[in-house]
Amino acid sequence: MSAVEHRPVAAGLDARGAVRAPRDRVPAAPVAEARVDLGAVADNVGLVARSTDAGVMAVVKADGFGHGGVRTARAAVAGGAGWLGVTSGAEALELRAAGVTAPILCWLTAPTQDFRAVIAADVDVAVSTVPHLRSVAEDAARLSTRAVVQLEADTGLSRNGARPGDWCELVAAARRLERRGLVRVRGIWSHLAHADRPSHPGVDEQRRLFDELVGQARAGGLDPELLHLANSAAALGHPGTHYDLVRAGLAVYGVEPVAGRVFGLRPAMTLCARLINAKRVPAGTGVSYGHRYTTAAAGALGLVPLGYADGVPRAASGSAEVWVGGARRPVAGLVCMDQFVVDLGGGGAATGDEVVLFGPGDRGEPTVLDWARWARTNPHEVLTGIGGRVPRRYPRAAGAPRG
Numbered sequence: 001m002s003a004v005e006h007r008p009v010a011a012g013l014d015a016r017g018a019v020r021a022p023r024d025r026v027p028a029a030p031v032a033e034a035r036v037d038l039g040a041v042a043d044n045v046g047l048v049a050r051s052t053d054a055g056v057m058a059v060v061k062a063d064g065f066g067h068g069g070v071r072t073a074r075a076a077v078a079g080g081a082g083w084l085g086v087t088s089g090a091e092a093l094e095l096r097a098a099g100v101t102a103p104i105l106c107w108l109t110a111p112t113q114d115f116r117a118v119i120a121a122d123v124d125v126a127v128s129t130v131p132h133l134r135s136v137a138e139d140a141a142r143l144s145t146r147a148v149v150q151l152e153a154d155t156g157l158s159r160n161g162a163r164p165g166d167w168c169e170l171v172a173a174a175r176r177l178e179r180r181g182l183v184r185v186r187g188i189w190s191h192l193a194h195a196d197r198p199s200h201p202g203v204d205e206q207r208r209l210f211d212e213l214v215g216q217a218r219a220g221g222l223d224p225e226l227l228h229l230a231n232s233a234a235a236l237g238h239p240g241t242h243y244d245l246v247r248a249g250l251a252v253y254g255v256e257p258v259a260g261r262v263f264g265l266r267p268a269m270t271l272c273a274r275l276i277n278a279k280r281v282p283a284g285t286g287v288s289y290g291h292r293y294t295t296a297a298a299g300a301l302g303l304v305p306l307g308y309a310d311g312v313p314r315a316a317s318g319s320a321e322v323w324v325g326g327a328r329r330p331v332a333g334l335v336c337m338d339q340f341v342v343d344l345g346g347g348g349a350a351t352g353d354e355v356v357l358f359g360p361g362d363r364g365e366p367t368v369l370d371w372a373r374w375a376r377t378n379p380h381e382v383l384t385g386i387g388g389r390v391p392r393r394y395p396r397a398a399g400a401p402r403g
């Protein structure tokens, strides 16, 4: 690479015409970042824990919903989570490699995969079918040890889990393998389809079927010590679903999980950037691809260096707002892959000013829930969509656990 390509963008010329980099500018300083408040993560876990007699499993799948899996896991444990939940074995092993010793359940593995590493790392494996269970047991046998499994029942979501008609066969197979010392069934669990709807009858129907299947498992000789059914919405909104453990994802990250109810969670992530350009334009100026937006009056446009490749939903174009210069301003026109334009109006915002896409909402800035509404999706998708190009920062707040 030539020296010219190393030259900082902000370089100027000194009196003799030589290139110099201003001392106060770092060539690679991020122009956008996701700040994660780990103290809020710990507090949110505490809030969930106080709302139930059950234990709390903090769900840190998908890199902790985009907040950083290991950091979030440590903060959640500091906040009182007794369990961690992930999907793949790789996610579980990443936590173990980082020194996280809390109990972990992984619930999305393929029956054909090699389970030896997760078994050896003392990670519980969720299983839904007899072939899946056999495969885990075979790997336990190869290690001359016993695998700990949790049987998943499909009580109505029709996703993973054994259908009620296949349940007894799974229970019987598990019991046989327990007798042979190859597995131990620590838990039985299922997942709700309508937990975010405060009074949906489906929640009780699933709970009743769950009770029935647990009864069948006990009759079949199993002695599970952990029953769990609730996600965040059920942990906070459906007390009858708690059993021994609630699996909280969204709530851990501070997003209210039940429409129309406020439990006092604190959003942990603030997604912000700096304007990298600002310019004055006349009224009637078309903005971004297709000119779907036209300025109503003469004013300024600002450029934000985040786009849909960074997780800013293109579907939110036309509705979204950001916080800049102490006010909410509209996103002007289509969000592009790497950037979008904000209509600054007649305000005094300038290049270098901070733009907050979403945060806790304290100052009036939008929240993840606003973005989910604008993009017609759920807050989970907005959070997990924040791309790998956006650096995560962990400001050390007073009293926050060390990340």
Ligand SMILES: *Cc1c(COP(=O)(O)O)cnc(C)c1O
Binding pocket: 059, 061, 107, 191, 230, 231, 232, 233, 247, 248, 249, 250, 251, 257, 380
């Ligand atoms: C993702 C997930 C959760 C967490 O759900 P939230 O609604 O984010 O609390 C809980 N259980 C299972 C099985 C999941 O896949």
